[in-house]
Amino acid sequence: MTSIFTHDDEDIANEEYLAGESPADNNDDSAPLVDLRNVTRSVVLADDQQLHILRGVDLQIRVGDHTAIVGRSGCGKSTLLNILGLLDVPSSGQMLFDGTPVERLRSNTRAKLRGSSIGFVFQQFNLLPGRTALENVVTPLLYAGRKEFWRRNTLGMEILDRVGLAARAGTQPHMLSGGEQQRVAIARALVRRPRLILADEPTGALDVETGQAVMDLLDTIATESGAALVTITHDLNVAARARTRYRLDAGVLSSSDGMPVNDVLMGVSA
Template identity: 65%
Template sequence: MSLLALRAVTRTVIPQDQPALTILNGVDLQIEPGDHVSIVGRSGSGKSTLLNMLGLLDLPTSGEILFDDRPVRSYSSAQRDRLRGAAIGFVFQQFNLLPGRTALENVTMPLLYASGRTFWRRKRIAADMLALVGLEHRLNSMPDRLSGGEQQRVAIARSLVRGPRLILADEPTGALDLDTGQSVMELIDEVAVQTGAAQVIITHDPTIARRARRHFRLDRGVLTPVDDPSLEPLTRRDRREMAPAPEEAASTGTDELAVLGLGTATATATLPDPADSGPTDDARLDAPEGED
């Protein structure tokens, strides 16, 4: 049984007063449990749209998406939201941390939609996950008190704290230097191996793409398997988009990057039991803690 399958998926949008625009064209992709897939494509090739399909954020115009061999169209919108929260972890280039919450509270947020023992032990689980990424000493720090590298690690911990079955990473190293980017990918790989999660990495960077076991190229909405993720030379526009913005480079200095230590964290995270997953819509961050 496959974890996620796209069959002849197309996505078409109709801009105002414009002819229909096909963004994805007959995409076929099957993701198995524990799989590791890279997708390389230039700007405008449809990568973001494909990510939305894989993350169950959008439905295709035609074709079929199946999760655990069940058609995604058979789920209600609320059911898709719950499935996404329980089974899919997103890792993005931007941190998107909640500014008014500590590092621990940011990582705890996804666990508010768990149930049973996972919900009551949410702070312990979040703290263990932060220890895994080397931030056990920064639990109570606000995002504006963290370096750029530390914010990146908090964002990764938050994305992976529920032990997702599928990890979707969209340009996860785009704002980092080469060595730090490799360390980030090693961390994601470690968590994926620990949980048995499948990975889909969408990237411009052939160095990151080579880490995967299967490689695909997305070009003008058409997805094709390739043997060499290097593909063709990057355009100048691609290189500009891969470069970190000046403010991002300034916020992550050389000393901070040198002490990231993402690939050498020795703490062991206590990841949630998949059987405990399930929404509690009325959960709040200040709900009473249970006994550990």
């Protein structure tokens, strides 16, 4: 099977990226793709009290990293994922994406950067109803540059072939199994060749076997593309696949490198 990440228009995805901005040297492998520095996120509740969701989070993610973040429900995992995915901004602290402080970026610039550099895989797949698998996969290309837009069906079929669903390109989501739907979602997340893949409980809606197959695929494709993969999960097996693991507890992120997986997860599933 030919890799889809070898086609010649290598820079297409980043053509729109921060025009006029000055990102850090992208070729420096040691420079983090995402750099969170003492990030906090808090919200004001109805009674004017502040709820601190994230507290002083420091996190660096480099291209090619496979990172798992584990934590109990309500500990701030999804908030952290939203900040990593440029869907939300920190209340304080700094987040650098490719060396650029995202707080300085306007909403539209963040949206374009998100589209070109970040791919999301959701727990509930979030496929658009009424569209075929191919139409779902090519949806992100509607917001891409000229070349990608006009080649969207070709690119979509290539990535569907890569996830083993080329034969089901014309099938609507409700006719696909859970595993197939998640593979379509993965194809959609990867069709613009993001440098960062954020997976939010990617196996949460799947049985164990299907979940493993989906994670195998995600790991393989992420490795092949050189993208960083950040998985948020409380699944022991999914967390065990990551090379770097963090534990998020009450908004505080701590590194768990070198710890046994069960120790990392201790309390998470309790």
